[in-house]
Amino acid sequence: MKQHVFRWNAIAAACACWPLAAAADEVRGPMSVVVVSATRAEHASFDLPASIDVVDASQIGDTQPRVNASEALAAVPGLVARDRQNYAQDLQISSRGFGARSAFGVRGVRLVADGIPATMPDGQGQAATFNLDMAERIEVLRGPFSALYGNHSGGVVQLFTRDPKGPPSIETSFAAGSDGLRKTDVNAEGRSGGIGYLLDASRFDTDGYRDHSAATRDQAYAKLSLEPSATSRLVLTASGLRQDDTQDPLGVTWATYQRDPRAGEIDGTDPQTPKRTLAERYDTRKSIDHKQAGLSWESRFGPDRLQVTAWGGNRRVIQYQSFSRAFQAPASHSGGVIDFDRDFYGIDANWRAVRELAGGTLRATVGLELARSSDARQGFENFLGDSFGVKGRLRRDEENEVTGTDPYLQLEWERGKWVFTGGLRHSRVKFDVKDGFLANGDDSGSVVYRHTTPLAGVLYRLTPTLNVYASAARGFEAPTLNEVFYSGSGGGFNFGLEPAVGTHLEAGLKAMPAPGVRVNAALFQVRTRDELVVDSASGGRTSYRNASATLRQGGELSLDAEFGAGWNARLALSALKAVYDEGFGAVPEGSRLPGIPKTSLYGEFGWKEAAGRFGAALETVANSRVFAEDTNTATPAPGYAIVNARVQASQQFGGWRLRQFARLNNLFDRGYIGSVIVGDTNRRFYEAAPGRNWILGASARYQF
Known part of the structure; x- marks a missing residue:
């Protein structure tokens, strides 16, 4: 029955977008989108042989709490x-299935903000560091072109904050919603005499939808732009994120989810309080203090350009985990409290030259990216005497260093209707471990991962409004630092893990069949060897192994349209077959990769008054079922489809601009699992999503 609900809602969303075909004669004009992620310079996305989408500022902030x-x-x-309804573990983000098995944070997908990596050199990133309040757009790059960003680039999500402009202004906004959601933001900006500034500070609070999931997040951001000359520009940025004692609700078993989606998993080892959950007993929580700063310098020499970006920062984390006391005894155990202090820094310098060659235009970019992170990492038992959720005896003490060195070259030659693209990047990632806790032996050591990524692409302009393209690349994913922490034999670091290497192929078309209507379609295939999967997980420690070959095949379709009287529609449809191409261990050939839906759909049908004073829309989000582990024997998270509604309004009174919005998410109060924790040995895979919930927001901006 649930599968039928998914299909019918998906069909309804598609039908909602269908009127655009009949209204094509009334549309306003073609939509031109300029991006930089694929080529590191301004380029019309329509003329790139790559799958790339842009989410603009209105989609990010007009009707969302950001x-x-x-x-x-x-x-x-x-x-x-x-x-995940869990601010201790951040979002789960996957691109064409890459990154779906990440237990926390983002891996397999590279995150970038204002040209500065939000992904560490080992491949682990944090989307929470994105400042959405100041975002101008988000570019999402998928397929072969993303491999040119090196290690863990199954996709690239790049955020760009807005450039300060205009006379001085100040703005404040407030949002409130279900489960104690509260968000307050204050920002100021201005520009004068070639100097622009942007300042932002916000606080977010929530009681949490799930039990033991309350969180408070403080963010700050500053941007200073200078133009020393007509051909040069300097941008300085600084940001900070702080989360103190963010509660971790953990995953639950299927039986617990069916009993109560909000509930935590009962701790069956606690006879004194039999109804207390694991999260409550161990007071599972995480504190984060993240600070960073960066600069970007750009100089233009006619059509040529030099760009240098440098960054540095510190990330401090202390996390209290849960596991049975039965696993506390072994001396090899690292404990249930993670405590690390990380310094990170890097530089990316590139030169872009434009020349006429063989009757066409050649654009060449050559660059070098260097990055390093250094952790002072300790582990402690998460009990002291009869008290749990407190820092106990030391069980781990080490220094971890990860360095990345990546020279790269990208070429584009355009002549007439043809655009040819080529690229090459060589990635070298080195892990160094110095063990200072020798009670369980010396786990010091090092390992180096190397890979050269080639890219080739071609685009042909069939007509002024129809382009076809094809591209291919070789990408790779080295193990992250967390994935080499343990070996399956019970020993120390697993320096024997190999990187996963994949061959990416894509073919697609980009069309504007009518004014104001844009269609992108792509077919792709990725074959990967040495996929990294969970080997064993018990007593708070997880080890990984290299599995067999995998196959990802699928297609994507996106459609955007604007037509008469302010009506608009959007459709995004994905189909993905992601399987183990060879069996391994207890996993048979053909098993689906966990954490990846076979089909996903987003549909939107909306209206906006010509002057932009009023707007409303209906949204549908649908996903097919998702398996939670490699053998596909555990109950999969069922497919679902939900409908959201939103309205917005704005007014202008002299120097004041006021905005309001209201959202009602999950309009029909569907119960569903929003995410799964892949491969959890305790079978606590499931993380429930909220039922019907609301958000109200308002902002006021004054320009002097």
Whole structure:
């Protein structure tokens, strides 16, 4: 029955978008989108042999609280961004299936903000560091072109904050909603005499939809832009994120989810309080203090350009986990409290030259990216005496360093109706471990992962409004630092893990069949060897192994349209077959990769008054079922489809601009699982999503 609900809602969303065909004669004009992610320079996305979508500022902020990137990314085909209702573990983001098995944070997908990586050199990133309040747009790059960003680039999600402009202004906004959601933001900006500034500070609070999931998040951001000359520009940025004692509700078993989607898993080892959950007993929580700064310098020499970006920062994390006391005894155990202090920094310098060659135009970019992170990492038992959820005896003490060195070259030659693209990037990732806790042996050591990524692409302009293209690349994913922490034999670091290497192929078309209507379609295939999967997980420690070959095949379709009287529609449809191409262990050939829906759909039908004073829309989000582990024997998270409604309004009174919005999410109060924790040995895979919930927001901006 649930599968039928998914199909009918998906069909309804598609039908909602269908009137655009009949209204094609009334549309306003073609939509031109300029991006930089694929070529590192301004380029019309319509003329790139790559799958790339842009989420603009209105989609990010007009009718959203701007808390999670998943709010804005739902409309991007091929990308799955899940709000886990758990701010201790961040979002789950996967691109064409890459990154779906991440237990926390984002891996397999590269995150970038204002040209500065939000992904560490080992491949683990944090989407929570994105400042959505100041976002101008988010570019999402998928397929072969993303491989040119190196390690863990199954896709690229790049955020760009707005450039300060105009006379000085100040703005404040407030949003409130279900489950104690509250978000307050204050920002100021202005520009004069070639100097622009942007300042922002916000606080977000929630009681949480799930038990033991309350969170408070403080963010700050500053941007200073200078133009020393007519051909040069300097941009300085600084940002901070702080979350103190963010509660972790953990995953639950299927039986617990069916009993109560909000409930935590009962701790069956606690006879004194038999109804207390694991999260309550161990007071599972996480505190984060993240600060970073960066600069970007750009100089133009006629058509040529030099760009240098440098960054540095510090990330401090302490996390209290849960596991049975039975596993506390072994001396090899690292404990249930993770405590690390990380310094990170890097530089990316590139030169872009434009020359006439053989009757066409050649654009060449050559660059070098260097990045390094250094952790002072300790582990402690998460009990002391008879008290749980407190820092106990030391069980781990080490220094971890990860360095990345990536030279790269990208070429584009355009002549007439043809555009040829080529690229090459060599990635070298080195892990160094110095073990200072020798009671369980010396786990010091190092390992180096290397890979050269080639790219080739071609685009042909069949007509001024129809382009076809094809591209191919070789990408790779080295193990992250967390994935080499343990070996399955019970020893220390698993330096024997190999990187996963994949061959990416894509073919597609981009069309504007009528004024104001744009269609993108792509077919793709990725064959990967040495996929990294969970080997064993018990007593708070997880080890990984290299599995067999995998196959990802699928297609994506996106459609955007604007037509008469302010009506608009959007459709994003994805289909993905992701399977193990060879069996391994207890996993048979043909098993589906966990955490990846076979089909996903986003549909939107809306209206906006010509002057922009009023607007409303209906949205449909639908996903097919998702398996939670490699053998596909555990109960999969069922497919679902939900409908959201939103309205907005704005007014102008002299120097004041006022805005309001209201959202009603999950209009029909569907119960569903929003995300799964892949491969959890305790079978606590499931993380429930909210039923019907509301958000109200308002802002006031004054320009002097």
